[in-house]
Amino acid sequence: MEDIQEFIDWFLKACESNTFRRDDIADDGSFAAYRVAKVALSAATILQQKELQTRNISVNSMHPGLVRTDMSRHIGFLSADEAAVTPLHLVLDVPDSLKGAYVWFDGKLIDWYNYNSDCYFKRSSYLQLLAEAGL
Template identity: 60%
Template sequence: MSTKVAVVTGANKGIGFGIVKLLLLRYDGVVYLTSRDETRGKEAVTKLEALGLFPLYHQLDIADRDSILRFRDHIEKTHGGIDILINNAGVSAGLEVDSTYEEAKYVIDINYFSILTIKELLFPLLRDDARVLNISSDCGHLSNVKNKYWVQRLSQKDLKVEDVNEFVNWYLDSKKNGTFNREDIADGGTVASYRVAKVALSAVTIIHQKELKGTNISVNSMHPGLVRTGMTGEVGFYSIDDAAKVPVDLVLDAPETLRGAYVWYDGKVLDWYDYNADYYFKTVTLFE
């Protein structure tokens, strides 16, 4: 019987590190800690080894196709497949509403378009009963979008990747052309690039699950809560260890029927399509 394999992207710090730590305590298989920066990744491994926990390490830059290919080839040759894939790697955008096109594209490339490459290159390695979890955000709920056209289009039950890509490119074009309207995005357009990327990520999670119909593979997304990490400026109501619990529960203990879901930090499954809901991210929460 082959060894079970769990992979966590962007795991040298923050929530990813916490997830690796908890998986090492609970999972009956090997756990890969991956990171863009090899030095920082190996430093994270050393920290876990000091606790008597022993992850495997491999460099993985989700924005670099060649890096994903190298990782894919390593996993295929060494293990033959993946049982758990947690797409955690990402970048924040600060609170700036007047970001440049280049800054917006950077945020969206890493938080959204990289997932399409991972789907293309790593999903073929997913074993039967594999579980994929995309770490989204409260910025990823559809209520973050206020533009009526895009609310309606993204609400389609037959939504396709092409629709999501057009939404993302509509936003990027508005940044390039100087036509971005802050009223199109919740909370006066704060962290617009991050919201657009995470809405797209949550939407494509649903699409990817539909594309896997007929398999036993589950793909879900979740908002991990406001966690005290470098990305949030150490502001939040969750520690890294606390924030790791629900993600790990979702990949280890969730029922097989949980598929294509958008899950809140407390484990509650929300209706992602409910654009009138009050689930969008509010910057005021950072200062309360």
């Protein structure tokens, strides 16, 4: 967990001192704070799973998808009800063997190390959504 905190501190200090380089983060640093938070969460998920392995407790994280809420300015692919399906599945129906995984909103398991994966939400995709919504 100390390494995760170091990573977060590095990002915050770089932002505060205006030394953050956008090319240090995937997709030219778009949504950098969000991405740093998600990397920290994913890493913490894996560490917690390792710590709890002997107690037969499963720890997983998931990406809910872009949900139409006030926070997203009602722009998104999923309603709140649709977005609830995967978390409920993870809590109620997932096999005990699923541990330390990163699960996409559609239930697909994601290799979060692979920043070139087509699952990553790109800034250009978000800008296109905004344009289509007339914002």
